[in-house]
Amino acid sequence: MKSINRHVLYIIISITISSQTTQAQKKTNEQRVDSVMSLMTLEEKVGQLNQYSDDLIATGPITIDADKASQIKKGQVGSLLNCMGSERTRTWQKAAMQSRLKIPLLFAQDVIHGYKTTFPIPLAESCSWDLKAIELSARVSATEASASGINWTFAPMVDICRDARWGRVMEGAGEDTYLGSKIAYARVKGFQGDKPGEINSLMACAKHFAGYGAALGGRDYNSVDMSERQLLEIYLPPFKAAANAHVATFMSSFNDLNGLPSTGNRHLLRDILKGNWKYDGFVVSDWSSIGEMITHGNVKDGYEAALCAMTAGCDMDMESRNYKNNLIQLVKDKKVSVSLIDDAVKRILHKKFELGLFDDPYKFCNTEREQKELNDPTHALAARDVAKRSIVLLKNDNHLLPLSKNTKTIAFIGPLVKPKMQNKGFWDVEVPGIDSAYVVSQWEGLVNKVGKTSTILYAKGCNIEGNNRDGFAEAVNVAKQADVVILSIGERRDMSGEAKSRSIIEIPGIQEELLKELLATGKPVVVIINAGRPLVFNYTAKNAPAIIYTWWLGSEAGNAIADVMFGDYNPSAKLTMTFPASTGQVPLFYNHFNTGRPPKNDSDLRNSYIDLPIYPRYEFGYGLSYTSFQYSQLHLNKKKLKSNEQLEVSATITNTGNYDGEEIVQLYLHDLVGSIVRPVTELKDFKKIALKVGESKTITFSIDAEKLSFFNQELKWVAEPGEFDIMIGASSKDIQLKDRFELVE
Numbered sequence: 122m123k124s125i126n127r128h129v130l131y132i133i134i135s136i137t138i139s140s141q142t143t144q145a146q147k148k149t150n151e152q153r154v155d156s157v158m159s160l161m162t163l164e165e166k167v168g169q170l171n172q173y174s175d176d177l178i179a180t181g182p183i184t185i186d187a188d189k190a191s192q193i194k195k196g197q198v199g200s201l202l203n204c205m206g207s208e209r210t211r212t213w214q215k216a217a218m219q220s221r222l223k224i225p226l227l228f229a230q231d232v233i234h235g236y237k238t239t240f241p242i243p244l245a246e247s248c249s250w251d252l253k254a255i256e257l258s259a260r261v262s263a264t265e266a267s268a269s270g271i272n273w274t275f276a277p278m279v280d281i282c283r284d285a286r287w288g289r290v291m292e293g294a295g296e297d298t299y300l301g302s303k304i305a306y307a308r309v310k311g312f313q314g315d316k317p318g319e320i321n322s323l324m325a326c327a328k329h330f331a332g333y334g335a336a337l338g339g340r341d342y343n344s345v346d347m348s349e350r351q352l353l354e355i356y357l358p359p360f361k362a363a364a365n366a367h368v369a370t371f372m373s374s375f376n377d378l379n380g381l382p383s384t385g386n387r388h389l390l391r392d393i394l395k396g397n398w399k400y401d402g403f404v405v406s407d408w409s410s411i412g413e414m415i416t417h418g419n420v421k422d423g424y425e426a427a428l429c430a431m432t433a434g435c436d437m438d439m440e441s442r443n444y445k446n447n448l449i450q451l452v453k454d455k456k457v458s459v460s461l462i463d464d465a466v467k468r469i470l471h472k473k474f475e476l477g478l479f480d481d482p483y484k485f486c487n488t489e490r491e492q493k494e495l496n497d498p499t500h501a502l503a504a505r506d507v508a509k510r511s512i513v514l515l516k517n518d519n520h521l522l523p524l525s526k527n528t529k530t531i532a533f534i535g536p537l538v539k540p541k542m543q544n545k546g547f548w549d550v551e552v553p554g555i556d557s558a559y560v561v562s563q564w565e566g567l568v569n570k571v572g573k574t575s576t577i578l579y580a581k582g583c584n585i586e587g588n589n590r591d592g593f594a595e596a597v598n599v600a601k602q603a604d605v606v607i608l609s610i611g612e613r614r615d616m617s618g619e620a621k622s623r624s625i626i627e628i629p630g631i632q633e634e635l636l637k638e639l640l641a642t643g644k645p646v647v648v649i650i651n652a653g654r655p656l657v658f659n660y661t662a663k664n665a666p667a668i669i670y671t672w673w674l675g676s677e678a679g680n681a682i683a684d685v686m687f688g689d690y691n692p693s694a695k696l697t698m699t700f701p702a703s704t705g706q707v708p709l710f711y712n713h714f715n716t717g718r719p720p721k722n723d724s725d726l727r728n729s730y731i732d733l734p735i736y737p738r739y740e741f742g743y744g745l746s747y748t749s750f751q752y753s754q755l756h757l758n759k760k761k762l763k764s765n766e767q768l769e770v771s772a773t774i775t776n777t778g779n780y781d782g783e784e785i786v787q788l789y790l791h792d793l794v795g796s797i798v799r800p801v802t803e804l805k806d807f808k809k810i811a812l813k814v815g816e817s818k819t820i821t822f823s824i825d826a827e828k829l830s831f832f833n834q835e836l837k838w839v840a841e842p843g844e845f846d847i848m849i850g851a852s853s854k855d856i857q858l859k860d861r862f863e864l865v866e
C-alpha cells in the first residue's frame with residue numbers, strides 16, 4: 122500500500138466531532154452531578170470508588186468474584202478494566218443499568234501504544250522527538266479502543282527514568298524532563314482529543330504518580346528516596362504537563378516515596394496535585410496498591426489502608442476491595458467524613474457526565490463502528506510512519522546504509538527475523554476475538570521491499586538466550602553466499618516491561634558471538650538491535666559497520682525497518698536515554714552535576730571507576746542520518762537579558778549531504794554559577810526540521826526566565842542573575858554552536 126502524505130493522514134485520522142463544551146454545559150454537569158449525589162446512599166457512593174478487572178485478562182494478581190455481575194447490578198462497582206469489545210462492554214453496562222440509579226460504568230484498558238494497530242513502544246516513539254507523530258499514535262489508539270467500548274486508558278506513563286535496568290523504561294519517554302513534559306502533553310492531547318466526550322477519544326491517565334522510575338537499583342516496585350527538590354525539578358514536571366493538558370485522571374504508583382507509599386501519600390495527592398496544582402480530575406490507585414500498603418507496613422490492615430488512602434486523596438480503588446470492605450465502617454466510626462467520600466464520588470461522576478455516559482451508556486459500544494475503525498487502512502499507514510521515525514541509526518561506516526534495492530543476494534539472519542509478536546513489545550493489547558497478531562515481521566518487510574528483485578536467504582543462527590551454537594554453521598554458510606548480511610538480534614519483548622528489570626543489560630546469550638562469526642566471513646553486516654531499553658553491546662558497537670536500533674516497532678515493524686534500510690526513509694531519530702558502556706555505570710544520565718573532581722578524560726579515573734571511565738557508549742540526543750548537517754550563524758539578539766525579556770536565538774542549519782533528511786536541533790543551557798549546583802547541561806528546547814539536499818533553514822528559539830529557573834534551597838522556583846552558556850547541537854555532546862549571555866537583575 123502506497124504511503125500517503127503524513128499531513129493528509131493526520132487530517133483523515135484526527136477528525137474531531139465539533140461539540141463545544143460550553144461553560145454553561147460544564148455548569149449543567151455540575152448540577153447533574155449534585156442531583157445524582159443527592160439521591161445516592163453511602164453504599165452506592167462507595168460503589169463508585171470500586172474498580173474491578175474483568176476476568177478476560179489480568180494485568181495484576183486477579184481475584185475472581187463469582188458475584189461480580191450482581192455487585193454491578195447493585196451499583197457496587199464504578200469501573201471495570203481489561204474488558205474489551207463493544208459486545209462485552211455492552212453486556213456489563215446493561216448490568217449497571219439494572220442498578221437503582223443506573224450510574225454507568227467506566228471501561229478502562231492499558232492502551233499504551235496501540236489497540237488493534239500496535240505502534241512503537243513509547244520509549245521508541247520518544248526517540249522521534251516528533252510531537253505530531255506521537256500525538257497521532259495516541260489518536261489512532263484512542264480511535265480504535267473507543268470503538269471497542271473502552272473510554273479510559275491507563276496512559277501516558279510519564280515516569281522519568283535514568284536507569285536502563287528498570288524494565289518499564291520501555292513505557293516512558295526517557296531521562297529528560299523537558300522532552301518528557303512535551304511528550305506527556307502530546308500524548309494526553311492525542312488520547313483525549315480536543316474536548317472531553319468525543320466519540321473517538323479516551324480519558325487519559327498520567328501515571329505512575331510519583332517517582333516510580335527512580336526505584337532503587339532499577340528494581341520494579343522498589344523504594345524511592347529523593348529530595349523534595351529533585352522530585353519537584355526532575356520527576357514531577359511531566360505530570361504537571363499532563364495536568365496542563367487536562368488529563369482526566371492520575372494513577373498513584375506502587376512505590377514508597379520518602380517512606381510513604383504514593384497511594385497513601387497525602388503530600389503528593391492532596392498538597393501537590395489537588396492543592397497546589399488545583400487538579401479537578403480523579404486519582405485511581407494502581408492494581409491493589411491500596412491493599413499493598415499493608416505489605417509496605419505503613420498500615421496494619423485493610424481498614425487502616427482504606428483510611429490512609431482516602432485521607433491521602435486516592436479516589437478509586439483498583440482491585441484491592443478495601444474501599445468496598447471498609448469505607449462504610451470508617452464513616453460509622455467517624456474516621457472518614459462523608460464529605461471526603463463525596464469529593465471522590467463527584468470527581469468520578471463528573472467524568473462520566475463529561476464522557477456523555479449518562480446520556481448514552483452504550484455510546485462506545487457500537488459494533489458497526491468497531492468493525493470500521495479496527496479495519497481502517499490509514500491506521501497501518503500511521504503505524505508505519507511513526508515506526509520509521511522511531512528508528513535510531515547508531516553507526517554507518519562507509520555509508521553501508523542505505524542498501525541498494527538492486528542488491529543481488531541478501532542473507533537475513535538472527536532469532537528476531539521471522540517472529541511476528543515479538544515486534545509488538547510489552548504492553549501490547551491482545552484484543553479478544555480480534556486478529557491482534559496483525560504484525561509485519563522483519564522478514565515480511567524485507568520481502569515486501571526487495572523480494573521481487575533480490576534473493577533473500579535466511580538462517581536463525583541462534584536463540585535469543587542460551588549458548589547453543591548449532592545454528593552458527595548454517596548462518597555462516599548462508600552469509601558466505603550473500604552480498605550483504607543483515608543480522609537481527611536483541612532482547613525478547615518480555616525482557617522489558619512491568620516486573621522485567623534486568624541486573625545485566627547486555628544483549629543476551631551468544632548473539633554477539635554469532636555476529637563475530639558473520640563478520641569473519643568478510644561480508645558487510647548491518648545489525649538490527651531490538652529492545653525495550655538501552656542495552657550494552659560493546660562488541661557490536663566496535664565491530665559492526667552499521668547498526669540501527671529498532672526498539673519494538675509494532676504492527677508495521679518489518680515495513681518500517683525496510684523503509685529505513687533501503688533509504689525510502691532517512692532515519693532521523695535520536696536517543697532519549699543515555700546508553701551506558703557497562704551496566705556498572707548505571708544510573709548514568711547526561712544532565713548531571715559537575716562535582717568537585719570531574720574526570721578530565723577517559724584515563725582520568727577520579728570521578729569514575731578504577732576499571733571503567735564514566736563516559737556512555739551513546740549520549741542523550743545521539744542519532745545519525747544518511748545525510749550530514751552543518752550548523753552556522755549562531756546569533757543572540759542580546760547578551761544581557763533582563764528577567765522580563767526574551768532572548769531570541771537563531772542558527773542556520775544546512776543539509777550538506779546527499780539525502781533529504783530531518784535534523785533534531787537541540788538547544789542546551791549551562792547555568793555557570795547558582796545558589797546550588799546546576800547541571801553541566803540541560804535540554805531547554807528543540808526543533809525537528811526537514812531539509813532537502815543543499816537546503817538551509819534559519820531557526821529561532823526563545824529563552825525566557827522560565828527556562829533559566831530552578832528550585833533553590835528554599836524550594837522557590839527562581840531564575841538567578843548570572844552567566845549561562847547556550848549550546849546548540851546534534852546531541853547533548855555534539856555541540857556545534859556555543860555562546861554566552863548574562864541574566865541581569
Ligand code: GLC
Binds near residue numbers: 181275407619
Ligand atoms: C499494572 C501497572 C499499571 C497498569 C495497571 C492496570 O500493575 O502498574 O501501569 O495500568 O496495573 O493494568
